[in-house]
Amino acid sequence: MTFDFDTPIPRDQTDSQKWQKYAGRDILPMWVADMDYKCAPAILYALHERVDHGLFGYARPVKSTTDAIVEAMERNYGWKIDASWIVWLPGLVVGLNVTAQAFAEPGEEVLTLSPVYPPFMTAPKNSSRVSVQVPFELHEGHWTINWDALERAVTPKTKLFYLCNPHNPVARVWRRDELTRLADFCLRHNLILCSDEIHCDLILDPALKHIPTAALSPEIAARTVTLMAPSKTYNVPGLGTSFAIISDPMRRARFVRATSGIVAEVNNLGYVACEAAYRHGEAWRQQLLSYLRGNRDFLLAALARGELPGMRVEAPVEATYLVWLNVTALGLADPIAHFEQHGVGLSEGSYFGVPKGHYVRINLGCTRATLAEAIRRMRLALAALPPR
Numbered sequence: 001m002t003f004d005f006d007t008p009i010p011r012d013q014t015d016s017q018k019w020q021k022y023a024g025r026d027i028l029p030m031w032v033a034d035m036d037y038k039c040a041p042a043i044l045y046a047l048h049e050r051v052d053h054g055l056f057g058y059a060r061p062v063k064s065t066t067d068a069i070v071e072a073m074e075r076n077y078g079w080k081i082d083a084s085w086i087v088w089l090p091g092l093v094v095g096l097n098v099t100a101q102a103f104a105e106p107g108e109e110v111l112t113l114s115p116v117y118p119p120f121m122t123a124p125k126n127s128s129r130v131s132v133q134v135p136f137e138l139h140e141g142h143w144t145i146n147w148d149a150l151e152r153a154v155t156p157k158t159k160l161f162y163l164c165n166p167h168n169p170v171a172r173v174w175r176r177d178e179l180t181r182l183a184d185f186c187l188r189h190n191l192i193l194c195s196d197e198i199h200c201d202l203i204l205d206p207a208l209k210h211i212p213t214a215a216l217s218p219e220i221a222a223r224t225v226t227l228m229a230p231s232k233t234y235n236v237p238g239l240g241t242s243f244a245i246i247s248d249p250m251r252r253a254r255f256v257r258a259t260s261g262i263v264a265e266v267n268n269l270g271y272v273a274c275e276a277a278y279r280h281g282e283a284w285r286q287q288l289l290s291y292l293r294g295n296r297d298f299l300l301a302a303l304a305r306g307e308l309p310g311m312r313v314e315a316p317v318e319a320t321y322l323v324w325l326n327v328t329a330l331g332l333a334d335p336i337a338h339f340e341q342h343g344v345g346l347s348e349g350s351y352f353g354v355p356k357g358h359y360v361r362i363n364l365g366c367t368r369a370t371l372a373e374a375i376r377r378m379r380l381a382l383a384a385l386p387p388r
């Protein structure tokens, strides 16, 4: 079966957060990470069936839903987990916040690598914990970890390390040796490792594989909170269905205690979509990956042809549908405002922890035609700048 990623589906009059931001303005929304594609038919079918049942009482996952996750972990990554390790959550950002509250006290520190998805930095602060960021280094065309700086950043107050695996926004797939070194770092410093793996099924480079951080060894698994969801890959983030995988029973209990009475239950439809995605979504996912690779290559080709002078992708886009673009050469104090004036809505780089004016992030989860139009508009935006 061939799936259609090209037919535009109007979202401007809907509840879409992505499209509402620019309601009534001719600006293509290429910011928040959701995609403009209809879900896999298997997910839609399962949801229709569930709706037809007609009852929507308080929900609990049925065994087949939890089993679908257990089986997907083994099938996709050779990672054997037990169903009891799963803690359902309405979102990964919730998981980041809960982890900070469960494993650090107010005033204690949470380390991460930047630039990074903004809640990695705001989640600790939300509950008076402290976020400490260690910037990546660009080394031989790859974003790499500055190990010396990471060691120097550890203080007696450091309790947690947040890893984005694969990484948003730099689109890096961490290699086994890097993950092993990070795991060793966390073990040596007695840190809990929170591994956000929401983008794990969106690896674009066929030569690379996702390695769940907790699958490295039982020692690191025992101190890891893995956060995952079908949401990014299968385009169901609005159904609010995610989960943590925590193998250590004491730490899992601590995590669950921190959710108690505050974190909402996952809903009936979310469970159904989650199971359908993991059981029946693979053919759709493979075609999605191929389409996203096409979009990535389309943008990279435009950049290589010099159509967007002053904009650069500095490292391979190995995963996700998000591209981190260096725009320093444009010399703009507010690149987002400039591109919005020319009809393209990008994400502000400074939200990810870098100084304003240097980076923007573009979301390629759109039709090829929309991407072509966005590139055309960005070309005009650059042509409108005074000569440099």
Ligand SMILES: Cc1ncc(COP(=O)(O)O)c(C=O)c1O
Pocket (backbone or CB within 6 Å): 033, 090, 091, 092, 093, 094, 117, 164, 168, 196, 198, 199, 229, 231, 237, 242
């Ligand atoms: C790394 C990462 N974590 C979490 C999220 C959001 O997760 P949720 O919508 O489940 O809170 C995103 C969304 O872009 C993300 O990129």
